[in-house]
Amino acid sequence: MSIEAHHIRKTFGRFTALDGVDLQVPRGKLVALLGPSGSGKTTLLRIIAGLERADPDGRILFHGEEVTHMPAGRRRVGFVFQHYALFRHLTVFENIAFGLRVKRRRERPGESEIAARVRGLLALVQLEGLDRRYPHQLSGGQRQRVALARALAVDPKVLLLDEPFGALDAKVRKELRRWLRRFHDEIHLTTVFVTHDQEEALEIADEVVIMNQARVVQVGTPQEVYDRPASPFVYQFLGNVNVLAGPALGDLPGQHAAAVRAANGHIYVRPHDIEVARYEAGAPGIPAVIRHLHAAGPLVRLGLEQVQSREGVEVETSRAVAEDLHLQANDLVLLRVRQSRSFAEDYHI
């Protein structure tokens, strides 16, 4: 079922959490709401779920049908909370069965049907045999999957996840997000998840909605937003970036000159889009001195200082290149920009 949100505003006293947000989530897609903390993404998710009310004239539609004033319990949304919010006094089985047991008597399934449903869901989230455990006896990843199974028990039409992997350690987080992607590919439930981790959003989402300061700033597939960021904010948020000042770029290739002028003399360059060469007098490039060199991991990270402006630059290069050039701390090198972005409106980032 598709989700549409129109003109969503939400203010808490003087604080504006959402400032006229529009959102379209196509049916069956996995969409990430990505933004820094305080950007309004969780508030938007809670408004979609019906846990918060938007200010008047905001509208929420599920599959074209207006649900703006429908209480959360009737919207058929599965909501997974950041800290799971499992019922701590109930077993895994009873947690998952909760949504079935609180149904009105004539809609409530019988005991054997409830048991069958719960077992099916436990199998779906790969937690068979843990039905008698209590939440405190489970690991973080297991609790997360119980929360998911509990949300799915009421047969929701959309699934909403608030920072689903936020409270997990790095390794489990990676495993679980890949699992969520495969899981989504199996059940094709329209899913929106909130995250502040761009890697997570870019890795598993079909579409990324980037939010900043109570607004949506860009929507697109992971590749679109990564390759064609709409603003310096997005560019910076989706990865490391260097801001280079125009005067330092005297030897910039010709096609950049106009763009740099338009951007008040600033260009944005990813660390892996800068090429390093040994210094030669008269050769093109920005002279810089290597200050730090970190070779742990697949890439070599260089921290450099530009000779003229004394400003810092970060560069990532492969181990092979670094070894070929015999790069060492305090070496004088030339930096050449392979690819850069400039934005006509210059924000401070």
Add this chain to the structure above:
Amino acid sequence: MEPPFPAGLTLSMAAAITTPLAVTHRAAALPRATHDAAWVRWLLTGIALLFVGFFLALPLAAVFTEALRRGLGAYLASFRDPDALAAIRLTLLAAAIAVPCNLVFGVAAAWAIAKFNFRGKSVLTTLIDLPFAVSPVISGLVYVLIFGLQGWLGPWLQDHDLRVIFAVPGIVLATIFVTFPFVARELIPLMQAQGNDEEYAAITLGAGGWQTFWHVTLPNIKWGLFYGVILCNARAMGEFGAVSVVSGHIRGETNTMPLHIEILYNEYNFVAAFAVASLLALLAIVTLVLKTFIEWKHAAARGDVS
């Protein structure tokens, strides 16, 4: 050379803390600078024990000694006095009304304060503490001013032949007022710490307000609630000041146990006075045992969560 760890301290710590092994190991590993001299430790422990003995254990022992001074027969005979029985009945009645009232009020207030934001919330929170802040005598006087013959509602009550002051309703009202904060104060921090997420989860799963309360909120607060209730009950049965003002001390009618004890004592009927007092002392002991049990259960439940 590190001097051997003094056995006395190890033992006293072992008695105080349930994991003596871990504690002694950690203490032994501490650098010398964090140790106090032996005489300091003995002095502090001695002062604490003397204080507890003098102010808590001695009076408790005195109550039972005095009550049993003339033997068990005289002790039991004290309870056959109809006035004593009436006082016990009245105390139980007042507690039986006040405790459920404060239970309902306390849960409602804690629920409102912990789970919602509304205007005047801080005023409500402060008002809940009011009975703790004012002298019980004043609490009693307030009811006399409102319901007494010269009070605001006095003439109207008189016309309709209703008695509040110097009657059971006044005693119940005063008891409710004085014991009003116990349940709410116990629950508010607990519910605030637990947050709203479980309730929200229940709501998204289709549960209604009552279902959420019965199946999610109440199980999470049950030990805190029980704790608040037993403290509330102990105070309701033991209250003297406020009840004294509104009671009128009519023997066999408006005397609660604490008031009855005072009268007996003033009449030099020491055995009977201490016999009734021993019931209140027993109530205190039972309350403390229950409290310890609840704290233990509660700590276990809470430890599991984190």
